[in-house]
Amino acid sequence: MNKVKIGIIGAGRIGKIHAEHLLAMTQAEVTAISDLFADDHLRQWAAGRGIGTVLSDADALFQNPDIDAVLICSSTDSHIDFIERAAKAGKHIFCEKPVSMDVFQTQKALDVVNSAGVQLQIGFNRRFDHNFKRVREVVQGGGIGQPHMIKITSRDPNPPHADYIKVSGGIFQDMMIHDFDMARYVAGSDIEEVYAHGGVLIDPVFAEHGDLDTAIATLRFENGAIGVIDCSRQAVYGYDQRVEVFGSKGSVAVTNDYPNTAEISTAEGIFRDKPLHFFLERYDGAYIDELKQFIDCVQHGKPVPVSGYDGFQAELTALACKYSVKLGKPVKLKEVQTWPNL
Amino acid sequence: MNKVKIGIIGAGRIGKIHAEHLLAMTQAEVTAISDLFADDHLRQWAAGRGIGTVLSDADALFQNPDIDAVLICSSTDSHIDFIERAAKAGKHIFCEKPVSMDVFQTQKALDVVNSAGVQLQIGFNRRFDHNFKRVREVVQGGGIGQPHMIKITSRDPNPPHADYIKVSGGIFQDMMIHDFDMARYVAGSDIEEVYAHGGVLIDPVFAEHGDLDTAIATLRFENGAIGVIDCSRQAVYGYDQRVEVFGSKGSVAVTNDYPNTAEISTAEGIFRDKPLHFFLERYDGAYIDELKQFIDCVQHGKPVPVSGYDGFQAELTALACKYSVKLGKPVKLKEVQTWPNL
Amino acid sequence: MNKVKIGIIGAGRIGKIHAEHLLAMTQAEVTAISDLFADDHLRQWAAGRGIGTVLSDADALFQNPDIDAVLICSSTDSHIDFIERAAKAGKHIFCEKPVSMDVFQTQKALDVVNSAGVQLQIGFNRRFDHNFKRVREVVQGGGIGQPHMIKITSRDPNPPHADYIKVSGGIFQDMMIHDFDMARYVAGSDIEEVYAHGGVLIDPVFAEHGDLDTAIATLRFENGAIGVIDCSRQAVYGYDQRVEVFGSKGSVAVTNDYPNTAEISTAEGIFRDKPLHFFLERYDGAYIDELKQFIDCVQHGKPVPVSGYDGFQAELTALACKYSVKLGKPVKLKEVQTWPNL
Amino acid sequence: MNKVKIGIIGAGRIGKIHAEHLLAMTQAEVTAISDLFADDHLRQWAAGRGIGTVLSDADALFQNPDIDAVLICSSTDSHIDFIERAAKAGKHIFCEKPVSMDVFQTQKALDVVNSAGVQLQIGFNRRFDHNFKRVREVVQGGGIGQPHMIKITSRDPNPPHADYIKVSGGIFQDMMIHDFDMARYVAGSDIEEVYAHGGVLIDPVFAEHGDLDTAIATLRFENGAIGVIDCSRQAVYGYDQRVEVFGSKGSVAVTNDYPNTAEISTAEGIFRDKPLHFFLERYDGAYIDELKQFIDCVQHGKPVPVSGYDGFQAELTALACKYSVKLGKPVKLKEVQTWPNL
The missing domain is CATH 3.40.50.720 (NAD(P)-binding Rossmann-like Domain)
Structure with missing residues (x-):
């Protein structure tokens, strides 16, 4: 082509x-x-x-x-x-x-x-981020041995507008869905079971729409690893997106990107600037790379890097989390597949 | 006196x-x-x-x-x-x-x-660690606003001997008990409910004694905050003890202590030494300070900094975690108070 | 226009x-x-x-x-x-x-x-680097008070080819010239006097062409500040470009950019990847920004951000350094203006 | 014994x-x-x-x-x-x-x-600091190949009292003398030649006593390496003591020690506490270790780790720096040995 x-x-x-x-x-x-x-x-x-x-x-x-x-x-x-x-x-x-x-x-x-x-590629752009790619690479390369724990922090700088909250599908489907995909990506395994809970600690508007603004989901992977994702709609210091994978031979952890490396020391203490503000700044390169790979796969008939199955699994995990919060107990992805949509 | x-x-x-x-x-x-x-x-x-x-x-x-x-x-x-x-x-x-x-x-x-x-003081030495004390101080001082999430990582460099595993009381009572106390200490609140799960990923000997070697406990505090503790009996890179408190006005996070600040750059990459090996190295100063304060409280009739109530709460949380794993669902501390010991 | x-x-x-x-x-x-x-x-x-x-x-x-x-x-x-x-x-x-x-x-x-x-703009692209711009901004904004010391580290990952060394003009005119401009940029002052010395520690080919491969230049600025630039033709761990300005109210320091933030912890220690390899990677954004500003200045008749005077001063400083090495003593920029080219 | x-x-x-x-x-x-x-x-x-x-x-x-x-x-x-x-x-x-x-x-x-x-041991306590010892160890172990450049930053949090300034012997003999010894210690070589200059940028009282409060000394070592020490009597952000050795196979750098590892993130930026305040805090362990080794050497007849020759070399370097400032040119240690004391 x-x-x-x-x-x-x-x-x-x-x-x-x-x-x-x-x-x-x-x-x-x-x-x-x-x-x-x-x-x-x-x-x-x-x-x-x-x-x-x-x-x-x-x-x-x-x-x-x-x-x-x-x-x-x-x-x-x-x-x-x-x-x-x-x-x-x-x-x-x-x-x-x-x-x-x-x-x-x-x-x-x-x-x-x-x-x-x-071909169908899903826009999980974070898989193309330089930091998360390096995590995946280290894990896949055996650098930390067998993965035991996956930890993801995912916090937005500001909550979305009230209009959006109404139709967003909720914190699991709208926000944590990226993290469910990230968890599978770095763990190299599907998720088997989840337990999620949270609260409305930032703005009561979330409660009005039956949503949460702060949540923690713990995960059990099919390969035996366990994991946890913590999520907040508002980190006043900026977009906070970190991943850590801990395994039998070590760990690999990535933290945020910053607008510069300046460290300012004064009589008050040591200061540096907040992380890159939000997803457009942080994932700029990732947006380009996901498209480059899509174009390349279409052009050369190669399988796309983020499949429909990946999209489906992330959505299923979000549904399981919603059920977990509703039922107040852990939920298996297998069982939720037979339950109605929430 | x-x-x-x-x-x-x-x-x-x-x-x-x-x-x-x-x-x-x-x-x-x-x-x-x-x-x-x-x-x-x-x-x-x-x-x-x-x-x-x-x-x-x-x-x-x-x-x-x-x-x-x-x-x-x-x-x-x-x-x-x-x-x-x-x-x-x-x-x-x-x-x-x-x-x-x-x-x-x-x-x-x-x-x-x-x-x-x-007077009765319990030996939760970590409360006296220079890092965790700073976290508590920042939170108590309002530096991060209202606490929303407490995250604790607690990993030992090596698992204990098989003889000890048998009598240890298990990962929650033996190891995570420190972290339950730390969680209450930095959150400034008691724990209301826990959900715990884990696995035997390091050594089957843990399974033989009905124990886990890797575990995650999620917490709900009485003040509305939520939290998570991740725990492993073996981090090959050394003792890993970190705490993060995230709140409405920011976050405070502490990481490990290191034997030196040396950064070695070579053609292979950038290298620094592993964290201080284990609790005797990491909490050396904390062991001294807990005794100093005990002596001071006894001498001057002041209330001790870690009370019997603190010890009781940590043990109760451990029991709730054991029940949570056994029952496969979240457990409230209030209800576990009426259940038999496990 | x-x-x-x-x-x-x-x-x-x-x-x-x-x-x-x-x-x-x-x-x-x-x-x-x-x-x-x-x-x-x-x-x-x-x-x-x-x-x-x-x-x-x-x-x-x-x-x-x-x-x-x-x-x-x-x-x-x-x-x-x-x-x-x-x-x-x-x-x-x-x-x-x-x-x-x-x-x-x-x-x-x-x-x-x-x-x-x-209009004439000189291609000192580093002035447009996100890190160095932040240093300048902090200094100009009074964030560190009156500047007392300027420290610049400038090391290339690999020496140039022998063919190039012959015609390069030497380490001061070819390589450190960028740092002379950077020094003036962050100090907010012209250079008054220099003392330079160095050696051939990497490859004897530099000596064959009367050049150095390792050098230190100390500077005295017209505003009273002093400074030092250290320069090497070969840092095996990659491009090393750091700046620190120390003043009466504090200091601001920037270090290198990295391909990712991954920290890999194993039984051997803690590793991260080397800095971005060389100037094309490190100054990618700076190359774009210098042109954007040139276009903007031409289009709207505004003064360019790096003038011919800036180019002249950097060259004069390089000449003074060459004289300093030749004479084995400090040299004033004012006097070298009356001496023949070297 | x-x-x-x-x-x-x-x-x-x-x-x-x-x-x-x-x-x-x-x-x-x-x-x-x-x-x-x-x-x-x-x-x-x-x-x-x-x-x-x-x-x-x-x-x-x-x-x-x-x-x-x-x-x-x-x-x-x-x-x-x-x-x-x-x-x-x-x-x-x-x-x-x-x-x-x-x-x-x-x-x-x-x-x-x-x-x-x-036996005579000189109290250059910094040789026993955990950070600097690690630098020496890496250099001696060949970890960075042949040393090319030694860089030392040495800044006090506060200037001494005026009474002390009068009798201190000046910035080279009183303050930088520690750094001359450190330079020899990490370079594994004696110093051959120095060039020093500086200014009175902090307090005119230094000028009144013919002293400087801010100085840079560049060094040429007998093993061919070059170096630079920058020194200030007042760093408002605290005691700043850093060393870097750069060589043919890499570099090793140490920075300051901190009272804790807390990183506080707020809407204003990211903060951490200033370094340990001054020498008593920073070198606490080093003071103990220098004595332990002295006791051990006396008890077992082993050569002391810091000899009279080390003390003499540091003093000679200080004298050479004083002459360099006075004469405005580089001075060899060999020639200053034949000159009168300043």
């Missing part, structure tokens, strides 16, 4: 960021962009970047035989429909996480994708 | 360490030491340090009107008896942790102590 | 890197590129990036009225000629460091630039 | 600290202490520590056949006299640095010591 021709569905913040990154890649071409609210503003933005086609309906993307692959960057509730239509049209798919709010719907969409024989 | 006159019960490793530390304190005097196996070796050791009296029976200590306080450093199963006898003899008591293997026996001993009106 | 139209002179490594960076900037346009050895390879490279004009003679650049500014990325011995021709043609100039091997020739070229009234 | 019996000359701060340390050592005994101003206060202090003899004249110490060794902790101007008298009396000697203010007087005293065949 020559350059991979891409259609982008959804021209919100993340859709535009992906577009900019694709424009700088020699092996990709942004053929078209579609958005329900395609307006002059978007048309102007696209024109300035040499993106010829702007659509308000994704259908033309699917029917365009020149387009090899689509990026689904629209709202979560539209993912399933777009995935199924794209798969049926024979387009390879990159879809933002989560695939859907209902893991059983996700499963059905994955079946469609499998039948169609197209 | 002039110098505090001390009788030490139990001349094992920790008894001797305490003796050496007391000998260097101007406000204390080691009047006598007793040990079931008092022999010439011990007599020689004592003589070399100016400790005049060596006994094979603690009774004479209790009957000696010159002795103000006793240090109970004998095996755990003898603690209760010695505490009760010391209390009835009107001696102030410093007792190594845990008070006993049966939290209800501990409660009874505390009642005797209270009736006798003597 | 609309987009700034740029002609690039010299299509070596740095010329091409600048070109790539400019291509991604919305306010710049690469109109043409010239190189003495313009061949099909270069033409193809240019075509792939939409650069229409490839020349083997820079003259056409100067005569093209559409071109607003030139980037001089050719070999050092051609800088003076190109600067003077560009200035006379009314083009703004970005020139790689050093302007020339003869500070008096540099002075003459600056005079031509001044008469022509065009 | 049984326990080493010690007489202490000079009961000022350092004399008392040494006494306390000796009292805790099983192999040493403090037989007597002498001080020009022996008063009731000192007698009481000594009685409380079981030191039987308090003298106002050191003569009785020298004549006491029971005393094996003396610690000279009196004012610098009395060192020479005491050393010579002690040597002639056949006592081993531990003497605080510097031996004297006149390196030639020092040389003469060393000759007396050598003729008498007694």
